[in-house]
Amino acid sequence: MLEVKGLTKKFGGLTALNDVNMSVADGAIHGLIGPNGSGKTTLINVISGFCAPTSGSITMAGREISSLTPYAISRLGMVRTFQNINIFPEMTVLQNSLMGNFMHEQPNLGSVIVGSKGYRAQVKRSMELAEEMLNFVGLAEVRNKQAGTMPYGRQRKLEIARALMTRPKLLVLDEPVAGMNEQESDAVADLLLKLQAKRNITIILIEHDMRFVMKLCSLITVLSAGKVIAAGISTEIQNNAEVISVYLGTGRKKHARN
Numbered sequence: 001m002l003e004v005k006g007l008t009k010k011f012g013g014l015t016a017l018n019d020v021n022m023s024v025a026d027g028a029i030h031g032l033i034g035p036n037g038s039g040k041t042t043l044i045n046v047i048s049g050f051c052a053p054t055s056g057s058i059t060m061a062g063r064e065i066s067s068l069t070p071y072a073i074s075r076l077g078m079v080r081t082f083q084n085i086n087i088f089p090e091m092t093v094l095q096n097s098l099m100g101n102f103m104h105e106q107p108n109l110g111s112v113i114v115g116s117k118g119y120r121a122q123v124k125r126s127m128e129l130a131e132e133m134l135n136f137v138g139l140a141e142v143r144n145k146q147a148g149t150m151p152y153g154r155q156r157k158l159e160i161a162r163a164l165m166t167r168p169k170l171l172v173l174d175e176p177v178a179g180m181n182e183q184e185s186d187a188v189a190d191l192l193l194k195l196q197a198k199r200n201i202t203i204i205l206i207e208h209d210m211r212f213v214m215k216l217c218s219l220i221t222v223l224s225a226g227k228v229i230a231a232g233i234s235t236e237i238q239n240n241a242e243v244i245s246v247y248l249g250t251g252r253k254k255h256a257r258n
């Protein structure tokens, strides 16, 4: 699904990503872990087009995407969420999920003003899709609730429902269970497993909660100071001496400077 090769990102004198390689298989849940400041968010910012790489290549389903805008990348089927929950708190659950579709399809202004047949058909399709996605994530019964009044776990599920409105092939999640209790995080984990099984969506996730990562991810890439220090299945990662050393803080290196 996604191949990252020789990816480097410099911010002035700081090398945030240093010759990173990562291969994400079709249908996988791929974990991206590493200590604070190791480059995880920068990597997904570059992958999703929010930040241009200094050098290297990124291909999605065989197509080079490293110079595309986030919008163009989302049209190809990649959608991402951010560390902070990013919903419209005053709007209802249903209105929030519809936003996913309107942002993606961008209806023609003229047809909206005159309420053309094509536009009405598009609205009907969007409503049906929103109902389907809210059902899928388990929020259909609270469709008319004000989104900002719901607990964290449900708000995150709503973000995922909104992301699903664009029918993505690849979902990139930045700390999807940050700030959640165990019960909420288990509910999100179950939802991601269901997404993988029933919708065949590939998922890349950054997460500090190791229990969550080990439970979900078939493969894990570990970053430290902008470099990949390990990649493998959960048992390999848990037993990798360099990973253990980095997490215990003894092997922490300074970022390379050019």
Ligand SMILES: Nc1ncnc2c1ncn2[C@@H]1O[C@H](COP(=O)(O)OP(=O)(O)OP(=O)(O)O)[C@@H](O)[C@H]1O
Residues within 6 Å of the ligand: 011, 014, 016, 034, 035, 036, 037, 038, 039, 040, 041, 042, 043, 255
């Ligand atoms: N826009 C930017 N300008 C300058 N430096 C940046 C920028 N974005 C990130 N960095 C630096 O790049 C390095 C990697 O940061 P990044 O946020 O990618 O790490 P992270 O692994 O996601 O950390 P965390 O787990 O704390 O979110 C850090 O030293 C950070 O200060």
